[in-house]
Amino acid sequence: MSHPTAKSWTDPFGSNRLGLWLADRRDRKTGLMHRVAARWGWLKPMGERGKVVWIIAGAERDSVRLAVELLRAIRARRLDIRLVLTYEHEYPELLALLDDCDKTGWGYAPCDHPQATARVLQRFAPFGVVLVGTQVRPNLLAALAGRPHLLAVNVPGQVDFACERVYASNETATALANQAPVADMRAILVEAQVDPNFKSLVNGNAERHLWWLHGATPGYAGELAQVLFSRAPQDILFVSGERPQAAVICMSSWKREPPAGGSVMWVDDSKWLPGIAAAVTAAHLVRFDAAVLWQAMAGGAALSRAPGMRLPKAALTEAVAETADVAALWYSYRDAPIAARKHGDTARRLFWQERRLAESVSRELVERVFEW
Structure with missing residues (x-):
């Protein structure tokens, strides 16, 4: 399979002479001669x-x-x-x-x-x-x-x-x-053992649910927040990916104090994802991202995906259901938390299964290079 930008004149790593000349010119002007x-x-x-x-x-x-x-x-x-x-x-x-x-x-x-x-x-x-x-x-x-x-x-x-x-x-x-x-070796890179204090840090003394949305358009994230908070005004929504149109609290500037109910927390720093994955009741993927998928599964969140999203393995459909109505699914988890935990346990089990296989395959790769 050829590289998707192989002949593009805007690609500084391709083979188009115009594109390479422009890249050289830009790098020389900014003093980046090592790149040239x-x-x-x-x-x-x-x-x-x-x-x-x-x-x-x-x-x-x-x-x-x-x-x-x-x-x-x-x-x-x-x-x-x-x-x-x-x-x-x-x-x-x-x-x-x-x-x-x-x-x-x-x-x-x-x-x-x-x-x-x-x-x-x-x-x-x-x-x-x-x-x-x-x-x-x-x-x-x-x-x-x-x-x-x-x-x-x-x-x-x-x-x-x-x-x-x-x-x-x-x-x-x-x-x-x-x-x-x-086997996806990125599963090895996931932070699987997470300090559980993040949830209490966000909730304080409040009894409420936390939710996580990834990869949505700014408009969709804002609409989901509006629908979600209409019935669960004290809950918190974390959004990773593009910044939502709704008013948000940026995680990079969060003071680590419990946010007000109905807050949208924009995850503009990925270091928070392991804690979020372990704290939320459920997560939904609008856009596929392997690293986010494995992190959510490792955290034990009840996980869902947008209709038509293809997963890397067919077996993962057991843990990552398709849904077009995220709010309705999340409401059902509020009413039946045991069902949410069951789905989260399935996700965690399949994550560890993938991780053990990936570790085995990785060892084979390193051993192969050792034999060269």
């Missing part, structure tokens, strides 16, 4: 000796986060090799985790122009390549053809190119051959 050098493949591994393993992440946070954790796991198992991580968007707080890794370099990825691809492969001479959470770009894919040590991890869509091993996170992301058991 990286774009054209002027990269070098850290250290002088040892095989090079190149880990390629994309632009999404999940991709870079998983790549960082895999790199750390490989480094703990193999001290002799040189590791290189490239990405298309920088997340300093994630990359800081690599500061204590020896013989490890990281930086922006090269573009997919044939000259840049040839140059970076000549300079890296990678013994192995690991794709993490991103579709490989066409010229790089062509240049990697025939290399024996190519791994694909959480690569979106069908893997229709030859790999030593494919680690898919989705049952629909089929491979031609050499596929490991389907």
Whole structure:
């Protein structure tokens, strides 16, 4: 499967000469010469000796986060090799985790122009390549053809190119051959053991329900809040994703005092999600997000999804029901809290099942690199 922006002139990592020239010009004007050098493949591994393993992440946070954790796991198992991580968007707080890794370099990825691809492969001479959470770009894919040590991890869509091993996170992301058991390694990254004090911090002495909505449009979130609070005026609604149109309390500036009943709390900092997942009665996903899905399931929330949303595994439908009327479902949970807890327990059980499988598959991947 080709990269979705492979030929776009706005893509600074693609192969369109106009787009690359504009990206170079913009970076030079802002003094980011290291990005220009990286774009054209002027990269070098850290250290002088040892095989090079190149880990390629994309632009999404999940991709870079998983790549960082895999790199750390490989480094703990193999001290002799040189590791290189490239990405298309920088997340300093994630990359800081690599500061204590020896013989490890990281930086922006090269573009997919044939000259840049040839140059970076000549300079890296990678013994192995690991794709993490991103579709490989066409010229790089062509240049990697025939290399024996190519791994694909959480690569979106069908893997229709030859790999030593494919680690898919989705049952629909089929491979031609050499596929490991389907498991989403992002489940390993979820914070599963959470301090239960968050709920009492929000509620204080009040007896009320907390709810969580993810991925809704600003208008939809405001409408749901209005309907919900018309019958449950003391409840609290957390909204992650876009900022709702309704008046909100931003979690980043929250004073950690119980909010007034009928408040909408906008989750503008993801660090709050583990606590929210463990505190709410139920959560609803309007837009699919794997990291949010696993976090909600780990927290034991009664979980639902928008009609037509596809889940990574068919078995998850047992815990994540479709509903078009979120308010009605949540009202039913207020009247039957035991039913909500039952759904939450199912979600938690399936999460731990996925996590154990993902840990097993991850160990296999690291052991495979150890054998290179």
